[in-house]
Amino acid sequence: MFSFLLRRIGVLIPTFLGITLLTFTLIRLIPGDPIEVMVGERSLSPTLHAAAMKRLGLDQPIATQYMNYLGQLLHGNLGTSLKTQENVWVEFKTLFPATLELALAALAFATIVGLLAGIIAAIKRGSIFDHGVMTISLTGFSMPIFWWGLILIMLFSVLLGWTPVSGRLDLAFDVQPQTGFMLIDAWRAELADPSLNAGAFKDAVKHLILPAIVLGTIPLAVIARMTRSSMLEVLREDYVRTARAKGLSPARVIFVHTLRNALIPVLTVIGLQVGTLMGGAVLTETIFSWPGIGKWLIDAIGRRDYPVVQNGILLVASLVILTNFIVDILYGIANPRIRHAK
Amino acid sequence: MTTTQTPLLNIKNLSVEFGSVGNPFRAVEGLDLTVQQGEIVGIVGESGSGKSVTMMAMMGLLEGQGRIVADDLTFDGKNLLTISGRDRRKIVGKDIAMIFQDPMTSLNPSYTVGYQIMEVLKVHQGLRGAALQARALELMELVEIPAAKTRLHAYPHQLSGGMSQRVMIAVALACNPKLLIADEPTTALDVTIQAQIMDLLVNLQKERNMALIMITHDLAVISEVAHRVAVMYAGQVVEIGKVPNLFRHPTHPYTEALLASIPEHSKGARRLSTLPGIVPGQYDRPKGCLLSPRCLYATEHCHQERPGMTQHDTGAVRCFYPLVDKEAV
Amino acid sequence: MANAKTLPTMAVAEEPVINYPSPLKEFWLGFSHNKGAVAGLAFICLIVICALFAPWLAPYSPIEQFRDHLLTPPSWAQGGSSAFLLGTDEVGRDILSRLIHGARLSLLIGLSSVVMSLVPGILMGLLAAFFPRWIGQGIMRLMDIMMALPSLLLAVAIMAILGPGLINAMIAIAVVSLPAYVRLTRASAMTELNKDYVTASRVAGAGLFRLMLITVLPNCMAPLIVHATMSFSSAILEIAALGFLGMGVQPPTPEWGTMLASARDYIESAWWVVTLPGLTILLSVLAINLMGDGLRDALDPKLKRAA
Ligand SMILES: Nc1ncnc2c1ncn2[C@@H]1O[C@H](COP(=O)(O)OP(=O)(O)OP(=O)(O)O)[C@@H](O)[C@H]1O
Ligand code: SF4
Ligand SMILES: [Mg+2]
Numbered sequence: 018m019f020s021f022l023l024r025r026i027g028v029l030i031p032t033f034l035g036i037t038l039l040t041f042t043l044i045r046l047i048p049g050d051p052i053e054v055m056v057g058e059r060s061l062s063p064t065l066h067a068a069a070m071k072r073l074g075l076d077q078p079i080a081t082q083y084m085n086y087l088g089q090l091l092h093g094n095l096g097t098s099l100k101t102q103e104n105v106w107v108e109f110k111t112l113f114p115a116t117l118e119l120a121l122a123a124l125a126f127a128t129i130v131g132l133l134a135g136i137i138a139a140i141k142r143g144s145i146f147d148h149g150v151m152t153i154s155l156t157g158f159s160m161p162i163f164w165w166g167l168i169l170i171m172l173f174s175v176l177l178g179w180t181p182v183s184g185r186l187d188l189a190f191d192v193q194p195q196t197g198f199m200l201i202d203a204w205r206a207e208l209a210d211p212s213l214n215a216g217a218f219k220d221a222v223k224h225l226i227l228p229a230i231v232l233g234t235i236p237l238a239v240i241a242r243m244t245r246s247s248m249l250e251v252l253r254e255d256y257v258r259t260a261r262a263k264g265l266s267p268a269r270v271i272f273v274h275t276l277r278n279a280l281i282p283v284l285t286v287i288g289l290q291v292g293t294l295m296g297g298a299v300l301t302e303t304i305f306s307w308p309g310i311g312k313w314l315i316d317a318i319g320r321r322d323y324p325v326v327q328n329g330i331l332l333v334a335s336l337v338i339l340t341n342f343i344v345d346i347l348y349g350i351a352n353p354r355i356r357h358a359k
Numbered sequence: 360m361t362t363t364q365t366p367l368l369n370i371k372n373l374s375v376e377f378g379s380v381g382n383p384f385r386a387v388e389g390l391d392l393t394v395q396q397g398e399i400v401g402i403v404g405e406s407g408s409g410k411s412v413t414m415m416a417m418m419g420l421l422e423g424q425g426r427i428v429a430d431d432l433t434f435d436g437k438n439l440l441t442i443s444g445r446d447r448r449k450i451v452g453k454d455i456a457m458i459f460q461d462p463m464t465s466l467n468p469s470y471t472v473g474y475q476i477m478e479v480l481k482v483h484q485g486l487r488g489a490a491l492q493a494r495a496l497e498l499m500e501l502v503e504i505p506a507a508k509t510r511l512h513a514y515p516h517q518l519s520g521g522m523s524q525r526v527m528i529a530v531a532l533a534c535n536p537k538l539l540i541a542d543e544p545t546t547a548l549d550v551t552i553q554a555q556i557m558d559l560l561v562n563l564q565k566e567r568n569m570a571l572i573m574i575t576h577d578l579a580v581i582s583e584v585a586h587r588v589a590v591m592y593a594g595q596v597v598e599i600g601k602v603p604n605l606f607r608h609p610t611h612p613y614t615e616a617l618l619a620s621i622p623e624h625s626k627g628a629r630r631l632s633t634l635p636g637i638v639p640g641q642y643d644r645p646k647g648c649l650l651s652p653r654c655l656y657a658t659e660h661c662h663q664e665r666p667g668m669t670q671h672d673t674g675a676v677r678c679f680y681p682l683v684d685k686e687a688v
Numbered sequence: 689m690a691n692a693k694t695l696p697t698m699a700v701a702e703e704p705v706i707n708y709p710s711p712l713k714e715f716w717l718g719f720s721h722n723k724g725a726v727a728g729l730a731f732i733c734l735i736v737i738c739a740l741f742a743p744w745l746a747p748y749s750p751i752e753q754f755r756d757h758l759l760t761p762p763s764w765a766q767g768g769s770s771a772f773l774l775g776t777d778e779v780g781r782d783i784l785s786r787l788i789h790g791a792r793l794s795l796l797i798g799l800s801s802v803v804m805s806l807v808p809g810i811l812m813g814l815l816a817a818f819f820p821r822w823i824g825q826g827i828m829r830l831m832d833i834m835m836a837l838p839s840l841l842l843a844v845a846i847m848a849i850l851g852p853g854l855i856n857a858m859i860a861i862a863v864v865s866l867p868a869y870v871r872l873t874r875a876s877a878m879t880e881l882n883k884d885y886v887t888a889s890r891v892a893g894a895g896l897f898r899l900m901l902i903t904v905l906p907n908c909m910a911p912l913i914v915h916a917t918m919s920f921s922s923a924i925l926e927i928a929a930l931g932f933l934g935m936g937v938q939p940p941t942p943e944w945g946t947m948l949a950s951a952r953d954y955i956e957s958a959w960w961v962v963t964l965p966g967l968t969i970l971l972s973v974l975a976i977n978l979m980g981d982g983l984r985d986a987l988d989p990k991l992k993r994a995a
Contacts, residue, residue, distance in 0.1 A: 028832075031829055032829065032832050035829060037746070039837075047848075047849050150856060152724075155724075155977055155978065156974055159974040159977050161932075161945070161966055162968075163928075165966075167803065167951060167966065171955045171962060236949070253466065255464040258459070258465070259467070259527070261420055262451065262459075264448040264453055273478075291835075292837075292838045293838065299838075299844065300840070300932070300933070304952065314841070314844070317936075334837050337836050337837070
């Protein structure tokens, strides 16, 4: 197990360095002079220009610049937003819980529904339910989620009036961000001041439902399909036949002998959805005006706020790498063959 | 003959079909087989002849895959054709147990060996706690697994093929079955291990006086251990008989050919005279006797009609022209 | 190579003669068995026809603005006009015409980005498989890094550098889908490399390029074809997403995703502006995916037997 961990970490570090190299070059690939790109329309006098180059270290050789960049990263300095003059890390930190809350809700929705649908479809292979699950999940997999979001808003918010159109909470409530998770903050605010904030939690849930469904749609489809095919594969295994030959109940055969082995590849797929979720968050947050890092990055790109773009992408990528790393470890724990590998 | 005694297992006219109803494939056809208590019955036949399917049908392992029809399918006085799933599961794994060809894939990779042995004991005998542990250990020792105590906590991938098959045998014997089915238990193992496992099985059978159905390709082994042997070809039993007789005086051309293919039984020039061709598959089953395209003795009659089973004093044969023993004439 | 494979069976003289169907026919049998795949294929044919003959099929020019007919509902809805079958958008352009012309763009971008990532992807994958040490490691690490970025985010980042536009969108999507091709090619080439026929042709003195492109590559094609289909559909989704975010093809070019960029403003007033472009995207992507499923089942013998 220890050597397994070491090997994984050995892959993690070069990947992370590669990402920094990528984000470092990213900014330099933009055609034109970096200072001009940063200041935008305003023109600078040559002396100011040179001073800015020096201040940003852009007059040094490219290798030194990269080392400086790495040094800054190691000191936790992720630069300052050109627009808000706020530290990029601070901005990320305040916005990230919103994205995390949304992504967790989406993933929970996708995992629960996807696993159930996939398992039942596999058990009832060839039935109407099976065909239904397969058709719906292929449709979900093909969904342009930004349009799906619009359709759901049109249906549930505009037509039926069940859910709000955008944001995380109605402005009428007075909720201080403490954890950054609106569900928790609203819950606490409701308890603290029941007269002012009655119904805040329910309102937060209502705000979360549609974005979570939209963001969870593609992962749901992927998980359902993967669960089904993985179950079917394991059901054909010799050891499942052994389990049945032991006279075990169908429930035991499914839950003890099939599911556990079938879930191993599904777990990996769920882990890989983190990337999909982060990409999907960009769209979902844009549609629902959800104040998370997806919308933050898109806005930053829109107004050419390069420090935010550069290091925001670095942060998101690190997040994805880290989750995949954790999934790898979990995979090792779930699968004795890997755990025991020398 | 033994027909006066009620057999432990009685299969009459069993057929198993796969595929769609419109386009069925008969993997087993009109199969009769009886097994007495304490008897070793061998089943031999080429790959695809339906040996495993017969046994799996009997154990109810083909649920949802194959359609099973039979005149009679009785085990220990219980009708396996009409039995409910719940009641069947009380017999399967307890009174009838089965071990399979590939021990390495027949154990669940995610659970320890001990867990997989104890599972049967828990489900069928309700053992718990220390008694359960002790019984599992006892079984491991029974199948001669060295360092049984530590092996209880091993995962299947940490065991060799031979060890895994021993574990499978321990699982099968856990509830003292009346009938053990060994489906090519040694095919996937090294030659040196094969003999050990075979000895173990036969010794255990003698010790416990349980019935044993031994499916194998190895005629030499079966001729040493079995009381009776059934020879299968393309889903049918073509010959069944008591052991020394069937090997000394085969009456079916296919049995003769099978025997000729093993060195100990072939004499002189006949050594290489195995049957040309292959077992007919789903689409190329002949109209007449299933063996007719390959049979050395086939006549026009054989090509037109299928022979039924004919009884004789030491067994039965499915052939219009059973071979007469040359030495006896 | 073919000879090496058929030799052993020729030794068995009495092999019964069974007429095996030709590979193409067998493929079509497997494919047409899957009703969804055939439906998908039919819809794709429809889209392709729309794309090819757009100027003749579309009733109007996609950018012509009918100032007197802003936001006309579809002809069957109340207030609709038979002149505009699917209604008009906020500046009075005929939606049907825009959708038909949009098929051109989506197919064009999808196809070119598939080709643009398929060719370098296969080459890099083969290189990585044939030289697993330095080159292979280098390539695979690079791909790992690219995979770590959510593809839409990477595409958005590339668009941020390159600026919006048709060609740039193709490039961004091609870059984003590169790693999957590399990995897939490498993995299947590695399995093939261990097989005897490769060793045989090595021993026979085949050069590196021959070995790569003639001996190994054809045997890796099945999964690549399936993947190319799937990545074609995700390319269409990605272009649409970029268009929706305002970073793809710029208006007034009739691109499906771009048509939705301003649609949010009409959720309450003009459902057809919101619904129709997205439905077109969904159906096209679904059709391609259905076809991809059918392709996989027909091309992959292992799965075929299980089905
Ligand atoms: N689940 C199934 N569905 C369809 N056909 C099956 C199934 N199981 C077995 N068959 C077919 O039934 C026939 C008999 O198979 P079976 O496994 O009983 O052969 P066998 O005599 O045990 O051969 P072997 O010596 O290789 O184990 C084969 O042609 C096989 O393809
Ligand atoms: S019936 Fe005819 S073909 Fe069949 S085994 Fe006997 S002799 Fe051969
Ligand atoms: Mg078998």
